[in-house]
Amino acid sequence: MNRKVRVMALAGILTLSIPTASVHGQDRRHADIKNAEGKTIGTASLRGTKDGVVLTINVNGLPEGLHAVHVHSVGKCEGPAFTSAGPHFNPLNKKHGLENAAGPHAGDLPDMYVEKNGAGRYEVLLDGITLGPGETSIFDADGSAIVIHMTADDNVTDPTGNSGDRIACGVITRGAAKKM
Numbered sequence: 001m002n003r004k005v006r007v008m009a010l011a012g013i014l015t016l017s018i019p020t021a022s023v024h025g026q027d028r029r030h031a032d033i034k035n036a037e038g039k040t041i042g043t044a045s046l047r048g049t050k051d052g053v054v055l056t057i058n059v060n061g062l063p064e065g066l067h068a069v070h071v072h073s074v075g076k077c078e079g080p081a082f083t084s085a086g087p088h089f090n091p092l093n094k095k096h097g098l099e100n101a102a103g104p105h106a107g108d109l110p111d112m113y114v115e116k117n118g119a120g121r122y123e124v125l126l127d128g129i130t131l132g133p134g135e136t137s138i139f140d141a142d143g144s145a146i147v148i149h150m151t152a153d154d155n156v157t158d159p160t161g162n163s164g165d166r167i168a169c170g171v172i173t174r175g176a177a178k179k180m
Contacts, residue, residue: 027131029138031146031170033059036080042120044146044170046138052127055109057146059168062114068153068163069122071107071129075143077169085145085169087159089129091136099155104128106136107144108161111152138172146170 029046042059057069074086088096089107097103098110106128114120130137138144150164 029172031172033168033170035168038079048131052125053129055124057122059120061118064114064116066111066113066152068149069109069112070147072145072147075145075171077145077171082166082169085147089144096158096161097156144172
């Protein structure tokens with residue numbers, strides 16, 4: 001089975017195919033994204049579809065440029081370093097990176113671009129995670145988190161892609177995101 005990841009960007013849509021598991025359900029989940037000071041700077045919403053899980057992130061107040069985005073294996077976001085979120089979500093024990101022949105982790109995602117004004121909008125379709133029960137469920141015993149890193153992911157270096165410090169984090173919870 002192929003993992004299809006689509007990223008909507010200002011210049012168009014990028015589609016990547018990577019081996020992994022399928023997605024089930026029409027569930028909705030969300031995360032309030034907070035910076036190292038604990039201030040809410042955005043939201044992430046996850047929606048199950050027949051084709052996979054659609055992840056949408058809207059943030060403000062981040063440095064301009066490309067930032068790695070990952071699903072991390074623990075639903076805990078203690079600042080300022082967010083190490084409490086654990087490593088990348090990797091239930092199938094793959095190597096890190098969308099370009100790694102032995103990968104990717106289920107939590108490896110394409111980079112997000114943040115504009116000069118600090119705003120970033122990101123949308124990706126993935127089928128390496130599920131919102132319901134199963135081996136690739138992000139709702140295991142300790143939950144999961146969305147983490148944004150300081151720099152871009154090199155997509156090959158195991159285990160983190162040389163993506164720099166964790167600068168924002170949000171615990172994924174059940175239910176739809178509230179309007180900001």
